[in-house]
Every structure is written in C-alpha cells, then in structure tokens.
Amino acid sequence: MRIGELARRTGVSERSLRYYEQQGLLVARRTAGGHREYPEMAVDRVVHIQELFAAGLHSRTIFKILPCMRDSDGSPSEIATPLLVEELTAERERIDRMITDLLRSREVLDEVIVTASGQPPEALQPPQPSAEAA
C-alpha cells in the first residue's frame, strides 16, 4: 500500500510516517518513480511505534528496540544486549513514575474540581474513578 492508505489506516500523518522512515523505524520499498510502497505488516509496525512513542520513548530508543520486537517485521527477533535491557528497564521505571505522578495529579485535579465547583462535597457524586485499576 502507499503512504496515504497507511496514514489513513493507522491514523498517523504522512508527515510522521516519513519521519519514522528517516529515523530508521520504518522501511519502504520504492516504486520505479520513487513512491513508497508498504507491505501489509507496516500497519502493525506503525501501531507498535505509536505505542512506544506514547510511552514517551525517543525515536532513538525505539530504533534500538524494534529489531527485538516480536513480529516487528515478520521475522523472529534479535536478542537485545544486556545494556539495552537495562535501558528498557530504566524506561519502565520512568513510566511507572509517570503513572504514579499522573494518579497524584488526577487526585489534585479532582480536589480542585470539587473545591472550584463550590459544592459542599457531600452534595457531589464522587468523581468517576475511570482507569483506576491497572
């Protein structure tokens, strides 16, 4: 498929897809005229990339991870160096901290909402605890 379709199917802008390629996260065959031609698997890969970006990882880190990912390009995997595993573990801890911070922030925000709305607290339903449990 070409870049327009991939963009549509993944919800990622063409601009970003080209950027991913530039960062080495995504490869594309080219037509005779130079247009990018993606295999079906590219959809999954872009989704994976998005998930990692959503985690706040840098493209450089994602670049190192990708060859180790299951199904990254259909072929099995490469094995990560202990150094990379260590780095990923650090990232995991960072994400944990981020989650913790956000939970705290949400509490603060809830308190602000209650206070700001000026309702006596007992008059309010407790704020919906969505996404509360992991």
Place this chain on the structure above:
Amino acid sequence: MRIGELARRTGVSERSLRYYEQQGLLVARRTAGGHREYPEMAVDRVVHIQELFAAGLHSRTIFKILPCMRDSDGSPSEIATPLLVEELTAERERIDRMITDLLRSREVLDEVIVTASGQPPEALQPPQPSAEAA
C-alpha cells in the same frame, strides 16, 4: 524568604520560579532593592503548581485554577465558572486517557523486555507490577 531558599526548598529552579511569576502563578513582594520576598506559604503554592504542571496542564490553565484552590493563598477560595469546571473535567479526562495509554505502553514495554532479553518466558520472574493499582 528569597528566591534561592524557595528554590532549594521546593526543588524548583530559580528560573522556573521567575517564570511562574511572569505567568501570574506566583506573586512576590519586593525589597527596596527589587529582590523578591516570598511568604512561607509560597512553598505550598509552588508545590501545588508543580503538581498541576506534572499533570500536563498549561500555565494558562493553572492560572485560571489557582484562585479556586483551597489554601491557594490562605484565603478561602473563589468559585469557578461552569466553563472552567467543564474545562477541568476535560483535563481530567485527558489525564485518564494518558494513564490508560501509559499502562498499555508499559505492557508493551514489558513484552519487549521479555522478548528482547531472549529468555524463555517461563524462566523469568514476571516483571514487578509496581504502581499497578490506583
């Protein structure tokens, strides 16, 4: 207290404290010579500000929230407009989405770590579920 001490006690850089002031988030009396002089309460306020920044709120939004916060400046509160409450609720939802995304990202990362380390999964301890419960 002066800015150096406030910075030290809150862990926020002097640069940021001046920025907060510029954004109207923080006020300071001035000495005859123009040095900022903060009341004791400023510490709490800066902590509050930090929490809201950590939630990804913009300084503009924080600016609108602050007068409604309990203990924001010792005096009781102002009441938020319904519009503001609506905005805050939207922010809350954004944070929820962010938390959900991060939880998902963490899962992905865990999978990568398992795969990348190349261990047969049954040989590994399951990754520590820290900050798992809200």
Place this chain on the structure above:
DNA sequence: GTAGAAGTTAACATCGATGTCAGGTTCAAG
C-alpha cells in the same frame, strides 16, 4: 496525452517549560 489526485524532498515553524549566559545591581558581613 492530459488532468488531477497523490507522492516526493526540503525547509521552516511550533509549542512551552526550562537551561544558560551576559551584564548589571543589591545585600550582608567583615
């Protein structure tokens, strides 16, 4: 072959809190 949709590269802009540096002033202790 021709028109219009879709693709290409390259360059520049953005957002926003924070770092950093420069050149100057004030404060506090000797």
Place this chain on the structure above:
DNA sequence: CTTGAACCTGACATCGATGTTAACTTCTAC
C-alpha cells in the same frame, strides 16, 4: 568601604515530534 554571594532583567537556546508550505514529480483513469 569593600568584597563576594545572591539577585535582577533580558535574550537566546533547547528538545522532538509534528504541522505546513512550496516547488516539483509520478501515478492513474480517461
């Protein structure tokens, strides 16, 4: 008074994914 620490303002840099635009080429359907 003097010295050095602390503070002041203002300006510029940063980071990184993404938006946007321009000028051009290729593809596809007629």
